[in-house]
Amino acid sequence: MNPDALRGHMDALLLSVLEREPLHGYAIIEALLERSGGALNVPTGTVYPALRRLERIGYLSSEWATVGGRKRRTYRLTDSGRKQLEGERSAWQEFASVIGGVLRADAVEAGEVSGARRAAG
Amino acid sequence: MNPDALRGHMDALLLSVLEREPLHGYAIIEALLERSGGALNVPTGTVYPALRRLERIGYLSSEWATVGGRKRRTYRLTDSGRKQLEGERSAWQEFASVIGGVLRADAVEAGEVSGARRAAG
DNA sequence: TGTCTACATATAGACAGCCTACATGTAGAC
């Protein structure tokens, strides 16, 4: 997975895995790995700063906990973050539709029309 | 459209619009705008350097032409570029599938399963 | 005892691509 491609989509991914339940950074990385079928192995140097950024913005809140002698900082979605996640989801759909549409536009000519859809409007 | 989101997908878009026929930079911008239904208004400061980069790599070749007294640099896909486009297309599908899958994972819980698809393998 | 791995967080600095802003020039309409 080309790292640049993640640019601008990391927030959506992080907010999304936190929607179900609060998690600490390490667990978030594992969750992304699992939910992507092994495709998304995001380095700690990406995740930890991103989580802090999202907290600074107000989408996440965090608190420390000690489990089995190890310290964890557990993040949870704020109301603001939950709202943002909605926005991220629709932004993703728009984005995927637009890019996918442009990429498909020329391939279609080759005779492969299959399930081509057009955005209404 | 969040600019960061384009990061890493610009190459695919540019190669894609050049698949059908050679175009000059300005026409490429218009083509992207049109094919995206107005969603993709890419600034010249993004397109021109990107085209030069793609030419430097070997995915595009260019030649100057004068039409109606105006100079144009027309770009066309090389064999290498055509091959790269194939790769970009499958990379996009993989990417969209992975991100979409993770974003959907939690929303699904709400009962909305609709047409969920999984990439084979 | 020492070493290794998994768990867990964090930061510094490099890298790269997209953007804003600006520069330059032609053609045609008005």
Next chain:
DNA sequence: GTCTACATGTAGGCTGTCTATATGTAGACA
């Protein structure tokens, strides 16, 4: 003479992701 559309290009800023490194606990194993 001015404006808009056409057409290309560069400099410099921004910012998010990555690599590499640092720190520390717990438990397995020799």
